[in-house]
Amino acid sequence: MRDYSISTLEVTYTDGNYIFYGDSTEITTLWKSQIVHLIRSGDKIKIQKDGKVLGSYSSIFIKEKEANLTLKIQGVAPSTKKSRRYMNNFMITPEGSNAMKIINLVEMENYLGGVIESEGGGGKPMEYYKVQAILSRTYALGHLKKHAKEGFELCDRVHCQAYHDKLIYTPDIDIAVKATKGIVMLNQELKLAQGFFFANCGGQTSEADFVWNTPVAHCKSVIDTFCTRSRQATWTKKIEVSKWNKFLVEEFGYPAADTLLHQLQYSFNQPQRDAFYQFPQLGVPLRDLRYEFKLKSTWFDCFREGNYIVINGKGFGHGVGVCQEGAMGMAKYNFNYSQILNFYFTGIHLMDYYDWLYIKQNAKNSIE
Numbered sequence: 471m472r473d474y475s476i477s478t479l480e481v482t483y484t485d486g487n488y489i490f491y492g493d494s495t496e497i498t499t500l501w502k503s504q505i506v507h508l509i510r511s512g513d514k515i516k517i518q519k520d521g522k523v524l525g526s527y528s529s530i531f532i533k534e535k536e537a538n539l540t541l542k543i544q545g546v547a548p549s550t551k552k553s554r555r556y557m558n559n560f561m562i563t564p565e566g567s568n569a570m571k572i573i574n575l576v577e578m579e580n581y582l583g584g585v586i587e588s589e590g591g592g593g594k595p596m597e598y599y600k601v602q603a604i605l606s607r608t609y610a611l612g613h614l615k616k617h618a619k620e621g622f623e624l625c626d627r628v629h630c631q632a633y634h635d636k637l638i639y640t641p642d643i644d645i646a647v648k649a650t651k652g653i654v655m656l657n658q659e660l661k662l663a664q665g666f667f668f669a670n671c672g673g674q675t676s677e678a679d680f681v682w683n684t685p686v687a688h689c690k691s692v693i694d695t696f697c698t699r700s701r702q703a704t705w706t707k708k709i710e711v712s713k714w715n716k717f718l719v720e721e722f723g724y725p726a727a728d729t730l731l732h733q734l735q736y737s738f739n740q741p742q743r744d745a746f747y748q749f750p751q752l753g754v755p756l757r758d759l760r761y762e763f764k765l766k767s768t769w770f771d772c773f774r775e776g777n778y779i780v781i782n783g784k785g786f787g788h789g790v791g792v793c794q795e796g797a798m799g800m801a802k803y804n805f806n807y808s809q810i811l812n813f814y815f816t817g818i819h820l821m822d823y824y825d826w827l828y829i830k831q832n833a834k835n836s837i838e
């Protein structure tokens with residue numbers, strides 16, 4: 471609940487008993503139809519069950535009585551409107567002058583189920599969910615120090631990976647997460663690889679340096695025919711000629727007075743993905759045009775029609791890494807998760823995380 475500064479939290483029974491500890495002393499057990507309120511009070515947290523105050527503590531630990539239980543939590547002040555269900559254990563401590571830090575101590579596989587459902591939703595092929603599971607797991611394990619200064623590993627926002635509930639509606643996600651248990655993606659240097667993805671490439675993925683200026687060795691452009699019949703593969707947009715000109719001339723000093731280049735100002739063809747408008751010497755990055763005019767992608771052709779520039783584009787998103795609709799297309803043709811990841815990424819390895827840690831440690835020892 472990192473989007474909020476929670477000062478009162480409501481905790482309710484969901485599918486089993488939880489034990490509450492205040493500063494390591496057992497305080498109470500939550501039974502069916504009971505409600506616990508945790509209320510920030512001075513420099514402590516007050517715990518109240520069914521309206522009765524049980525004490526104030528510097529930390530509250532909420533422990534499941536059996537494995538893999540779920541607890542329902544909801545912000546009361548301020549109101550989070552919806553409740554959320556999270557699995558396993560919780561540690562709650564005061565934060566700032568009037569808030570609480572709510573940490574979910576969750577098993578990796580339970581966390582990943584919630585993340586994949588929060589970000590993608592249901593109705594997709596199994597091998598596609600396996601791809602997402604490997605990318606999300608690799609990201610999570612590669613970023614465990616992201617919030618170290620704040621005393622936890624990952625937040626629940628898009629900043630880390632959206633984790634807005636436990637997995638609820640899509641049992642296939644749970645099967646995919648468990649079937650790929652522990653598997654992470656490594657790059658050519660055997661480091662955890664960045665698993666970029668986006669909605670639709672339109673037929674060709676992008677080189678990473680077209681988008682971020684720096685090449686990423688495992689993200690090379692590939693021709694992708696698996697996504698080209700889906701809904702987001704093509705798009706059209708019209709932009710006023712005056713706005714187009716203003717941006718090109720004022721931001722990039724486009725030589726509009728030049729007779730030849732004046733012609734090229736409005737008409738552009740891009741048979742394959744390029745990095746720049748017209749040619750690199752003009753110095754107009756397509757990603758800047760995309761950003762300025764909110765285009766779905768940088769892969770487009772354009773021409774002038776009266777007072778408008780008509781833009782015909784392909785794909786949706788930055789284009790680097792896994793094309794999600796292409797990956798779903800491959801899964802429907804019975805390609806497996808390894809074939810899908812090896813299609814979109816170059817020179818990667820899939821390996822168990824603990825095997826990787828072991829190899830890394832041994833390589834270090836042999837050098838020392």
Ligand SMILES: [Zn+2]
Nearest residue numbers: 624625629630
């Ligand atoms: Zn974060």
Ligand SMILES: [Zn+2]
Nearest residue numbers: 671697793796
């Ligand atoms: Zn694609």
